[in-house]
Amino acid sequence: MRFGIVVFPGSNCELDCHWVVQNVLGQQADLIWHKENTLKDYDCLILPGGFAHGDYLRTGAIARFSPIMAAIEDHARRGGLVLGICNGFQVLCEAGLLPGALLRNTSLNFICRPVHVRVDSTATPFSAACTQGQVLCVPINHNEGRYYCDAETLAHLRDNDQVIFRYVSPEGKASDAANPNGSLDNIAGVCNEQRNVLGLMPHPERAAEELLGSTNGLLLFESILSYGRAASLTRG
């Protein structure tokens, strides 16, 4: 599969995503500078974590105007996969590719630590390799990770099975104690209606090697690869 990793000025997880795609999964990956306005034929785009344009304004508020964004929207419209991790999730929300917004953590502090998330839908190209209700241990690393949307949007997300990950206890129970940032309905990750764009606050690339403590995040990448294999079979 061909992965494109979008680099905004201030992104900082692009090399990590590149490492996992290339060295752990053995796939091809390009880094794409935000000033580009065309994209090659990628199967999956990753918007990595970081602080695009410094995020001095609302997170992602400037990145959504980067030249590359139109090409990303086009890629998504044509059914291409887009994975937004942390700051990438914030950018996708700001750009309207995903519903909702990410607000400042209720603690008002930056939080970097492993958390538990439950897979609440396996019906996406990003979570198909998981089992329904599976609990994954994946690190978060953010100051603005509190998912928020209005009541109508939330109802819509639930009805359409668009909430893919929720913060839970190690036993899989969603509770306030297990919610690290005050996210509405413990939401850690959502997808769009077409299910080809996913954003999540936890960093799956930080849980992709045993040496670093967890391989739970690999399940997302493996889901993407099986989806890619199936798609190329259909095409072939």
Next chain:
Amino acid sequence: MPEPPVTQEIIAAHQLTHEEYKRASAILGREPTLTELGIFSVMWSEHCSYKSSKVHLQTLPTSGPRVLQGPGENAGVVDLGDGLAAVFKVESHNHPSYIEPYQGAATGVGGIIRDIFTMGARPIALLNSLRFGPLTEARNRYVMSGVVGGISGYGNAVGVPTVGGEVGFAECYSHNPLVNVLCVGIAPIDKLFFARAGGIGNPVIYVGAKTGRDGIHGATMASETFDEKSEERRPTVQVGDPFREKLLIEACLELMRTDALVGIQDMGAAGLTCSSCEMASRGGTGVEIDIRLVPRREEGMTPYEVMLSESQERMLLVARQGAEATVREIFAGYDLDAVVVGRVTGDGVMRVRDGERVVAEIPVKGLVADAPVYQRPAVRPAWQDEVQHLDVDTIPLPRDYGEVLLQLLASPAIACKAMVWERYDHMLFLNTVVGPGADAVVLRLKGTDKGIALATDGNGRYTFLDPFTGGMIAVAEAARNVVASGAEPLAITNCLNFGDPTRPEIMWQFAEAVRGMAAACGALQTPVTGGNVSLYNETMGKAIFPTPIVGMLGVLDHISHTTTPAWKEAGDMVVLLGETREELGGSEYLKVCHGLVQGRPPAMDLDLERRVQRCCLEAIRGGVVRSAHDCSDGGLAVALAEGCISDPENQIGIDVSLPETLRPDALFFGESQSRMILSLREAGLTRLQAIADHHGVVVTPLGRTGGSRLICRGRTVNIDIDLAELDRVWRGSLPASFGQE
């Protein structure tokens, strides 16, 4: 606009002594202009010139087979093998962090990162060593929150993970916190860059943020003691912009992949002045700068202000003639300024022009090599005997040892610091094999089987009680921490935080501590590759504890040697390497339970230290060891408790029996040096014993892991505490100080 005349008041305001002013005039052969006075004053400030510390620093060992670059450059460089070099340095930002905690700490992070990528290395990790006053005072909580916030805000956004460090507390840091930040980067050995202005006629190029009036005289501020009016100095603290620094890192590293660059240095303390004349000094050249060409964000700045501004996120570089366009193009890609502001000259003079008008013309040698050097008087203070005197017979034995253990675990110095490091991105770059909270951090080196380990250490209380021993222990303990993680210690960087060097007793502390560090660095074969001296850490005539901070770098031959402090499995044996003596002086126990900062710190036998470390490392490399932990603050009991609870995912109890050969409080809470606690499978014990015998190290079996309680059995000592209780106290203490559950 002509500059105002230089009067006696102006000279005094620049903190130059009468002799120093005369020296400057002699170098010039005339009276200095105001701009020249400003330049002399910052270049000859303690912060930039090391005038009081130099004679002592010269006694430190600085070379060794692995040292590629010792002191004198932006950072030290150590050969890691496999064609890779580690570039590392620690620096202080104490004074700004008291005046404005958030920005003071943030710009400290920014400054040290620039020192690392200047050398051609991608910065891969930060550590910090922090000291605050007691958290019972609101002002200290404010300072600590601000400092941690600044490190978090800047470090996370600039994209360099903060992987470890330590935090300590004592009354003396109430008005003078310590913020020492260490950065490490990795570079290919054949792609290192140096801060040298070479090639006459080559362009001098200014890159990065624009210059403003912020931070003028930051370097002289950092060379003064504080008084009630210190808060009025807030405008000398700069405001950091981590986003711009991130762009600067990427642009500089991209430029370094071309052949355009000749030399490069960041504009830190003393800004454009220091960077230009230090580069010329190292290159044996001169430099000419036209300040009209310097990008500015304020109007009407004088030459004096432009030369002395400490605006952040700026670099000065020397490029090959003809490569100007390449430099401009790369920086434009990141929307950064890159402007030719001058040339390298051959006359050895630093010449500053304001358009056609020359406003400063100073021989570089006069500013740098001929800067004043002082052999300041050093006298052992009269009160030293008094603080070293401790009659242990007057110290009552505890009634409940379990209660003492809980008290120590709750002490902020020992308590779990997760609430601090969870605010730092400590995982970026996917190298963090062992993160904050262990003895040392371990980072893998991608593309090799190796890893590096880093630890910071420095006990101000020990150094106060006995500066020579404190200096030795700072080095020895940092090395021991690195060994406990499975690495071989290679070299150190140090940050020497002391009081006013014009006071003989402070100078004595300094000289003694450096003598101790030199002895330990020699014995442990860990040379000094650079660092920073921070003097004048005093407020209203009261100095901090003399606090030398050591940043130790080690290498793991194979990342599989990585070892952590926590027990791995029930049924393992736990042993003590080294010997416990009846040493209570300077201990956390004396401080916390008896309110005493008294006695001599534990003795340091460097030969024994080396043998214990070698023994531990050989046992780890031989695959015998399952966990290793330095036995230090809070002594044996605290180290055992940490072995039980430090891994929240896998807490395992222990049952220990110890014959009470010493005073039981010294046995359990004393801080005798050169001790480590290992756990291993029972089958490995014979092998460990053989290794220990070979190194002449005593191994004492302590007990066995298992269950969910920490149990210590003795004749008078009887500790029996549930791990959940230990964990609650240890993890809950620091958040509780800040009113959090």
